Amino acid sequence: MTTAAPAEAEALRARLSRLDTAALSDAMDSLRTPPCVLPGIATRTPGTIACGPAFTVRYRAVDDDTTFHNAANYIDDVPAGSVVVVDNGGSRTCTNWGSLLSSVALHRGISGTVVHGSVRDVKESRAAGYPLFSTDVTMVSGKNRVVLDRTGAEIDIAGTPVRPGDWVFADDNGALRIPADLVEEVVRRAEAVERTESRIREAALGGDRLDEARARFGYARPWEDGGDHDDR
Amino acid sequence: MTTAAPAEAEALRARLSRLDTAALSDAMDSLRTPPCVLPGIATRTPGTIACGPAFTVRYRAVDDDTTFHNAANYIDDVPAGSVVVVDNGGSRTCTNWGSLLSSVALHRGISGTVVHGSVRDVKESRAAGYPLFSTDVTMVSGKNRVVLDRTGAEIDIAGTPVRPGDWVFADDNGALRIPADLVEEVVRRAEAVERTESRIREAALGGDRLDEARARFGYARPWEDGGDHDDR
Amino acid sequence: MTTAAPAEAEALRARLSRLDTAALSDAMDSLRTPPCVLPGIATRTPGTIACGPAFTVRYRAVDDDTTFHNAANYIDDVPAGSVVVVDNGGSRTCTNWGSLLSSVALHRGISGTVVHGSVRDVKESRAAGYPLFSTDVTMVSGKNRVVLDRTGAEIDIAGTPVRPGDWVFADDNGALRIPADLVEEVVRRAEAVERTESRIREAALGGDRLDEARARFGYARPWEDGGDHDDR
Numbered sequence: 001m002t003t004a005a006p007a008e009a010e011a012l013r014a015r016l017s018r019l020d021t022a023a024l025s026d027a028m029d030s031l032r033t034p035p036c037v038l039p040g041i042a043t044r045t046p047g048t049i050a051c052g053p054a055f056t057v058r059y060r061a062v063d064d065d066t067t068f069h070n071a072a073n074y075i076d077d078v079p080a081g082s083v084v085v086v087d088n089g090g091s092r093t094c095t096n097w098g099s100l101l102s103s104v105a106l107h108r109g110i111s112g113t114v115v116h117g118s119v120r121d122v123k124e125s126r127a128a129g130y131p132l133f134s135t136d137v138t139m140v141s142g143k144n145r146v147v148l149d150r151t152g153a154e155i156d157i158a159g160t161p162v163r164p165g166d167w168v169f170a171d172d173n174g175a176l177r178i179p180a181d182l183v184e185e186v187v188r189r190a191e192a193v194e195r196t197e198s199r200i201r202e203a204a205l206g207g208d209r210l211d212e213a214r215a216r217f218g219y220a221r222p223w224e225d226g227g228d229h230d231d232r
Numbered sequence: 233m234t235t236a237a238p239a240e241a242e243a244l245r246a247r248l249s250r251l252d253t254a255a256l257s258d259a260m261d262s263l264r265t266p267p268c269v270l271p272g273i274a275t276r277t278p279g280t281i282a283c284g285p286a287f288t289v290r291y292r293a294v295d296d297d298t299t300f301h302n303a304a305n306y307i308d309d310v311p312a313g314s315v316v317v318v319d320n321g322g323s324r325t326c327t328n329w330g331s332l333l334s335s336v337a338l339h340r341g342i343s344g345t346v347v348h349g350s351v352r353d354v355k356e357s358r359a360a361g362y363p364l365f366s367t368d369v370t371m372v373s374g375k376n377r378v379v380l381d382r383t384g385a386e387i388d389i390a391g392t393p394v395r396p397g398d399w400v401f402a403d404d405n406g407a408l409r410i411p412a413d414l415v416e417e418v419v420r421r422a423e424a425v426e427r428t429e430s431r432i433r434e435a436a437l438g439g440d441r442l443d444e445a446r447a448r449f450g451y452a453r454p455w456e457d458g459g460d461h462d463d464r
Numbered sequence: 465m466t467t468a469a470p471a472e473a474e475a476l477r478a479r480l481s482r483l484d485t486a487a488l489s490d491a492m493d494s495l496r497t498p499p500c501v502l503p504g505i506a507t508r509t510p511g512t513i514a515c516g517p518a519f520t521v522r523y524r525a526v527d528d529d530t531t532f533h534n535a536a537n538y539i540d541d542v543p544a545g546s547v548v549v550v551d552n553g554g555s556r557t558c559t560n561w562g563s564l565l566s567s568v569a570l571h572r573g574i575s576g577t578v579v580h581g582s583v584r585d586v587k588e589s590r591a592a593g594y595p596l597f598s599t600d601v602t603m604v605s606g607k608n609r610v611v612l613d614r615t616g617a618e619i620d621i622a623g624t625p626v627r628p629g630d631w632v633f634a635d636d637n638g639a640l641r642i643p644a645d646l647v648e649e650v651v652r653r654a655e656a657v658e659r660t661e662s663r664i665r666e667a668a669l670g671g672d673r674l675d676e677a678r679a680r681f682g683y684a685r686p687w688e689d690g691g692d693h694d695d696r
Contacts, residue, residue: 021603022562022584029605037604039556047587070452073443092271098254100429104436120254123279123404139253139405140269141261172587173603197564204568211537220534302684305675324503330486332661336668352486355511355636371485371637372501373493 009053012187013081016051019190021173023197027189030223033182038168039158040090041114041133041175044122048131050112050170054162054177055082059089059096059117059142060149072148075101080109083168087155088117090135094142097132099124106130114168114175116157133170189223196222241285244419245313248283251422253405255429259421262455265414270400271390272322273346273365273407276354280363282344282402286394286409287314291321291328291349291374292381304380307333312341315400319387320349322367326374329364331356338362346400346407348389365402421455428454473517476651477545480515483654485637487661491653494687497646502632502639503622504554505578505597508586512595514576514634518626518641519546523553523560523581523606524613536612539565544573547632551619552581554599558606561596563588570594578632578639580621597634653687660686 016024028036055078062069078084084105088096097113099121105113112131119125119134120141126132154163160177162168167178178186196217203213218224248256260268287310294301310316316337320328329345331353337345344363351357351366352373358364386395392409394400399410410418428449435445450456480488492500519542526533542548548569552560561577563585569577576595583589583598584605590596618627624641626632631642642650660681667677682688 020585022605025603026605026607029608035604037602042601068452071446073446076441076443100433100436100442103433104442107437120405121252137274137405138269139257139403139408140267141254141258143258144261171603173584173601176603201564201567204564205571209540210564210568211540214535214537220532300684303678305678308673308675332665332668332674335665336674339669352637353484369506369637370501371489371635371640372499373486373490375490376493 012183013051015187015191016167016169017049019187019194021169021171021176023190023193024169024178024186025176026193027186027223028178028182030189031182031185033179035160036176036178038114038116038160038162038175038177040135041116041170043170043172044119044132044134044137045126045130046172048112048129050083050114050131050133050168052081052083052111052167054085054164054166054168055079055151056153056155056162056164057084057086057151058149058153058155059087059146062145062147069144069147071143074148074151075104075108077151078108078110081111083111083170084113085155085157085162085168086113086115086117087157088115088142088146090158091117091146092136092138094118094140094145095120095138096142096146097134102128102130102132112170114170131170133175192224193222244415245283247419247423248399248401249281251419251426253401253403253408255422255425256401256410256418257408258425259418259455260410260414262421262453263414263417265411267392268408268410270346270348270392270394270407270409272367273348273402275402275404276351276364276366276369277358277362278404280344280361282315282346282363282365282400284313284315284343284399286317286396286398286400287311287383288385288387288394288396289316289318289383290381290385290387291319291378294377294379301376301379303375306380306383307336307340309383310337310340310342313343315343315402316345317387317389317394317400318345318347318349319389320347320374320378322390323349323378324368324370326350326372326377327352327370328374328378329366334360334362334364344402346402363402365407424456425454476647477515479651479655480631480633481513483651483658485633485635485640487654487657488633488642488650489640490657491650491687492642492646494653495646495649497643499624500640500642502578502580502624502626502641504599505580505634505639507634507636508583508596508598508601509590509594510636512576512593514547514578514595514597514632516545516547516575516631518549518628518630518632519543519615520617520619520626520628521548521550521615522613522617522619523551523610526609526611533608533611535607538612538615539568539572541615542569542572542574545575547575547634548577549619549621549626549632550577550579550581551621552579552606552610554622555581555610556600556602558582558604558609559584559602560606560610561598566592566594566596576634578634595634597639656688657686
């Protein structure tokens, strides 16, 4: 769990929202953290980002197909600002998310949804601008195929664990998690990465060779916000 | 074969065209029909739908590569309003559809095309607004790689049979078939599903909890258009 | 290496740029060349094309993870008009291309980039209109995961060789290479294919059956620009 107070959490979210998954992943690389990418997740609403503490949801296969199983009801309990992260084992055969959930999530101020599995109604979510990310798309309901196992537990997304309180960030490059205890340092380093890259870009577009600009602005260690130096 | 007369078929198509694959799939689930999704088919012209009786086309690999094989010619015989469903075994290595066929299909009033395999010229089909759905995209012609096996036969799309006369519906969620003898009941139930979901959405956006709205409007059996009730 | 002088190369590029991968692939089929498609490469900037002589770049996995490895620096040496073709073994786990490289490539007049592997910052490349093609998208840097092996060597893209001097063309249908010694004949034939298809399209939209229009305009041998004939 992040220990940040609400105001601090909001300040952190504001800083995160100006970053992207590329800078955040580079910052985590510099800290030699374990892999943080949620593999195989792609945007369904290009140009949007999801950014917030993870609200985890796990489904399991129905083992009794003689009984009717209701749709899962957890959305009313998701805190505003969270990213809903759904573990349905990467399923391509049934969905756990559709337009009704996107509408309610937008209404409740939820930041976005990442599904390790399939979603439906992508057209409607795109029209509403709801940040939706998934492994695949199908129209087949999860109802009577999978049931809610639990919420608020650690889940595993194709080898990457996501724990409640971890931050999740998703954009057009994919989705990643940031361990709760690292998020402040990761943001600080990612901001430095962005500054370093801006300096290099400006120099290269101003006529410098890229290799020289990279050396001059310390691209080998871009999170060390040192300005003009040479590390060749 | 659907036994509906043309005017009835047109009325049915008009009703179907206001639905989507999600509601249709839910309606078929409620009837406990066999799986109806055509697996792995994705839209190449986002925002369009294909809806109509299936005109089936099957290709087979060329076993004699010393002879020149012409392109398949069947498009002149496809009835207006049909959906062309092409079985090329899910091939990612050659296409069976391109811009010339999209132009002719549009001109002839064909409703759309679903290819279990690859297509090309997606840019042109998108610009023309032709509803095109496929497993993949490549530029390599099927000419001299595959030949027309037959049209009008039952085909198998990754485990799902499609018979002439079955209806096919495809949208941004993917493609499905509706067995000819179920289509009227499926449409009736899908319309009820849509009405139930609208009531739930309205209640949830009006301030109700989603779980309560679902219970009140019978989301457990959304195709039973019963209005206000409680099934918890 | 193409032996064309710069002015001739520019004239060739101008002719190529009015074509597409479908016509070029058909022209190569008519010459019975080996397969020329670069398998599994998809556009990340829909509607753009890359067209030019290949500048080849090969990466290999880092075998020593105790040392810090710099980013590869080759972009300053890529001739204007080239297509950068990166062989990273089709990796889905790390990238070799991002927005900084797209900016510099645009600035230097590079025609586009094809990555057999993953790229990041697709949103920025799309906004800049840079022609970018790849196997997949992720946000994880290649830094310290892969290192530059060499540039200017023959590479292998999922079974298709690309040699320096080969031309590469990529569009919404995917990417292909045109062997250097065939490029002039391929362009000539592809232009004939386009003319034949235009005549057929015009006839079919004018009311002819497609099978008749194809027979009349020689669709069986569309690269033989013979005008009106009958080859049934």
